[in-house]
Amino acid sequence: MTVFKPSHEEQNKSSSGTVLSRRQFVFGASAMLALTTIPFSKNALASAIGQSLTQLSGKVFDLSIDYKTVNFTGTPARATVINQLFPGPLLRWKEGETVTLRVKNNLDHDSSLHWHGMILPTEMDGVPGLSFAGIKPGETFEYKFPVKQSGTYWYHSHSGFQEQTGVYGAIVIDPKEADPVVFDREHVIMLSDWSDEAPETIYANLKKQSDYYNYSERTMSDLFSDIKKQGLVNTWRARSMWNQERMSDRDISDVTGATYTYLMNGNPPAQPWQALFKQGEKVRLRFINSSAMTIFDVRIPGLKMTVVASDGQNVQPVTIDEFRIGVAETYDVIVEPKMEDAYCIFVQSIDRSGYTVGNFTSDEMFTAKIPDMDPMPILGHGDMGMNMEGMDHSKMAMGSDSMSGMEGMDHSKMAMGSDAMSGMEGMEGMDHSKMAMGSDSMSGMEGMDHSKMAMGSGSMAGMEGMDHSKMAMGSGSMAGMEGMDHSKMAMGSGSMTGMEGMDLSQPSMVMPTLGLAGYGSDNEIKHLDSENGPQVDMQSGMPQSGLNDPGIGLRDHQANYNRKVLTYADLKGLHPTHDKRQPTREIQLHLTGNMNRYMWSINGINFADSAPLELAYNERVRITLVNDTMMIHPMHLHGVWSELETGDPDYIPRKHTVMVQPGSKISYLVTADALGQWAYHCHLLYHMPGMFRKVVIK
Amino acid sequence: MKNFNSLGFTLVMATASVMSSLSYAGAEDDPLLSYVAIDQLEKGLESDDPISFSFQAWVGYDMDKIWLKTSGEYQNSDDQDLEVQALYSHAVAPYWDMQMGVRRDIKPSPSRDWLVLGFQGLAPYFFDIDGAFFVGEKGQTSIRLSIEQEWLITQKLILTPEFEMNAYGKSDDELSMGAGLTDINAGLRLKYEITRKFAPYIGIDWSKKLGATADLARDNGDSINNSQFVIGVTAWF
Structure with a gap:
């Protein structure tokens, strides 16, 4: 086990013979840029890895899990850490090698390490009670398994709530063959959430008051401004479903910035982590969300990001401005800063109760401006499994009678009771293209006047990208849709391939009970x-x-x-x-x-x-x-x-x-x-x- | 009987402190938890206004809990109320717990014992509801319904309107309670959550005796209406 200091020779070796495959990788990159990336420049090597994560590479690793006092908030608190590092060391492996990890538990409680996303033998997976008995206090467990994949992963404790208090680290596995992703420099960006409160306390607080950490609830001033904007009646109607269901449309995150400090590579936003680049370089950023509870939205104002891998696995490049990263997901993106400048790697929590930042700069003297957070999301009815946002009942032939005619829909089991349905009158502009219509619901909708639904030809044209292979259209349901003009449906060719053999002119269609591989489920939703x-x-x-x-x-x-x-x-x-x-x-x-x-x-x-x-x-x-x-x-x-x-x-x-x-x-x-x-x-x-x-x- | 009062307090507080010291292990899905809440602890602003309180505590799991409720009022040694309920609480619906157990009215004298069948939970439109049916000694019956809502003025400044009513199946002359609706109580409290677990408040509290109970009060020269400005704290741990 050695601290990784990439030598020029090593890097040259790993890049030799890869020129062709790298160029073959269709990236939208110009040949010019591809040329500048090969071979690696000496400067790029010197700071190939971000400053704060300590990298260990090799085949044999000695890791120990200990307590350590940390201070992210101004108040010292006890963390659980690996090798005295927070986050734990970045482990660099090579595909095709067998790694041995001797993990010593110095905590007072059982511990474990799980290699998240690794394909390995079950007894090496590190889940107490399933893979093994866990690592008892004072004991050492030896993990040993062949590395059969490459990419960006991470590892964490699977015992108790130790993941919240710091038992996690990054894994980067270099591919055996040439990496299809071309880059000059890379940084691992590990996102996490820290609380000075003990995780058991957080859990108990949530059990006793589930909105304990939510300081973004609707207030009376929201109500008054709604009434001012929409009038009393419409406000009452808009609120009634939430009120009847006893749900909050501001319930985004269970645990928020009220207790969390969001970290990037273990750095709070007050002391941003810094990453360097050189103008014109292709920089690979390996994002890992190792949070306990926080889903993040990531963007770098001024830079396009090209996503090249998700969860360690290469994907066809897609260029975007922003992405959401769920807890435990990883995304690799390539950025190409064209100017000498500083950019802000801006990572806001999904509920906008806080953020963490990195300063991505060509010069240590430059500091990027931190943007404002976006507005907090507010849940809609679709987020309750009812896409009735802006539903206009006046246009739908869905009076109370026809609602009862929707036999196939089990309203009693819907998130909305029958009471709530009456409260939904007056919701405007229901978008059927967003309705997930199960076969039951369609077959049951025979009594509906489709011509009056927001499903006329015009709105059908708006259903681009709607994947009919995913519509659970049983024979019965289509019989009920005779009046629909399928020729006007704007179905992408991609989705059509999933419908090969279907004759839309037939009122009755027979589809396999299982949708084809790659297209998702056709099955009806059955609640147990x-x-x-x-x-x-x-x-x-x-x-x-x-x-x-x-x-x-x-x-x-x-x-x-x-x-x-x-x-x-x-x-x-x-x-x-x-x-x-x-x-x-x-x-x-x-x-x-x-x-x-x-x-x-x-x-x-x-x-x-x-x-x-x-x-x-x-x-x-x-x-x-x-x-x-x-x-x-x-x-x-x-x-x-x-x-x-x-x-x-x-x-x-x-x-x-x-x-x-x-x-x-x-x-x-x-x-x-x-x-x-x-x-x-x-x-x-x-x-x-x-x-x-x-x-x-x- | 005076000692009973302080004994009651001691019992409640002792139970509360024992329960809050119970710990639980690691990442259990459903750990044994305990909860102690001072829902109200307040004093009227006039010097002769009573001190009153309402506490509840539970220990248990997601679905099943042992639940204690106690409330009382202390004006002077001759004029005090104290009741304690010990209940088994079981979740019966997403927002509702069914509760059954015993209640003792320690003050005023003579004390009364009851069996309790109640329900507690959250009704549509976010009404916190606590309702119970009581069967007492000698076939006495009583019902109580409490309704409360929280209106957020800001995330920390919260206005809480609440309403309670009591009714008796038949009169209890010793306690000056008449059959039928005995009293209603309404309050409006404005609290500021310094933390989620601790909030001082100010408020107004109004109560009125009704029907036969009001008649008995009139005969005794007691007041029928009672209103006061209060200052107090609410807390939980």
Whole structure:
């Protein structure tokens, strides 16, 4: 184990013979730029890695987990750290090698390290109770496994709430073959959230008062300004659903800047981390969100970012201005600063209760201006699984009678009770293109006058990108839609490929019960009996796909600020899909909870009471996650890839953590090629104890 | 019986301190937690206004809790109220707990014992509701309903209107309670949350005896209406 000091020779070696493949990588980069990147310049090498993360490289690592006093807020507090570093050391591995990690636990409690996103034998995965017994105080555990992948990953404790108090670090794995991503310099940017409060206290506070940390609730002045703008009646109507459901449209983050200090590579925003570049360089920024609870929105004002990898896996380059990074996700982006200047790496928490920054500069003397935070997101009805935002009942033939005619829709199970429906009259401009119409709902909507729905030809044209392969149109449902003119539907060719063999002129269509690989689920949303009870406060009646949705708070950024925001639909694998088989079955899992009681579960059943989810060895299966809550849940499946179905079956991107948007659904494919017991859970630390499943592959 | 009063206080506070010292282990989904809340501890602004309080505490898990509630009023040694409820609380719906147990009215004398069947939770439009049906000795019955809402003026300055009503199935002459609706109480308190767990407040509190109870009060020369400005604190831990 040595502290990494990259020598010129090493770097030259690793870059030799790679010229062709690098150039082949279609990047939108000019040949000029590609030329300047090869070979590496000596200067680029000198500061290839950011200042604050200490890098260890090699094959054998000795790590120890200890207590350490830190001070991020002006008050000393006790952290748990790896090798006395906060964050822990950046581990640099090489694909194809076998690494040995001897981890000594010097804490008073059991500890563990989990190598997040690594494909490895189950007993090396580091989850106490599933992979091994954990590391007892004073003991050392030796992890040893072959490194079969490359890219940006991280590692963290999987014991207690140690992840909150600092037991995490970055992993960068250099590829065995030439890296298809061209860059002159790289920086690892590890984002996290720190609280001086003990994590057990945070959890207890949330259980006792779920909005304990929310200082952005609606106030009476919001109410008065709404009344002034919209009038008393409209305000009452707009508020009534939230009031009846006892939900807050300002409930964005459970734990906020009220207790958190947001860190970049362990630096609070008061002392920004600094990263250097040289004008004209291609700089690879490896973002890792190692927060306990914080989803971040990342941008660098003045610089376009080209996303080249997500969760360590290369994706087809996509150039954006802003991206959201869920807890445990990683994104690699390339930036090319054209000027000698300082840029702000601006990372705001999703609820805008705080931010962290980095100073990305060509000169240590330059300091970038920190921009203002964007407005706080406010949840809409779509985020409750009801895309009724601005729904105009007067235009829909959906009076109380026709509502009762929507037999297929189970209103009692919808997030809105029948009372709430009456309260929705007068909502304007319902956008059906955003409605996720399950087969039940469509078949049940026979009584509706489609010509009066916001689904006329005009609005159909607005349904660009709507993926009909994802519409669960059973034969029955289409029979009910005879009046629709499909020729006017603007369906992209991409989505049409998923509908090959379908004859739209036929009133009755037969579709396979499972949607084709790469296109997501066609299945209807079925809520289980286990979802009923005190532990579940909401069910999404009509969850829309979370694929094309930039997400709460980002949806208007293109229109308002001309910022392109990454969506999951933008992610396509760089390499062809490894397993081209069709899924043989689909598992629909509902992410459930009761915000008020602060209870979290899957299908209404918490981990303690749940049976394991069993997968047959080597089966190809689709998992569809339906979010029956108003929170984003970054779901992490250990041991195997989560192959996110983003619309191209030939280039399905592989992820280890997938954000499921509030009231939405998303599907991914899994090849169960790793025998053993694996953890599957929400990576929000205080959701994880309940929203957790054991997955057994046998 | 005077000693009973201080004994009651001691018991409640002792239980509270024991419960708050209970700890819980690591990342358990559903750890044993305890909660002690001083919902109201206040004094009227006039010198002869009473000190009154309302505390609750629980220990337990997400679904099941042992719940203590106590409230009282101290004007002088001859004029005081003190009741204690010990309840088992079970979650029955997303926003509702069902509670059952016992209640003892320690003051005024003579004391009264009751069985309690109640519900507590959050109703649509964010009404905090605590309602209970009481069955006492000798077949006495009583119901109580408390409703409270929080209006955020700012994130920390919060106006809390509340309303409570009590009714008795039959009269209790010894305690000057008449059958039917006995009293209603309304309050409006403005608190400032210095932290989430501690907030001083000012407010107005108004109560009125009704029906047969009001008649009995009139006969005794007691007042029917009572209103006062109060100053107090609310806290939890």
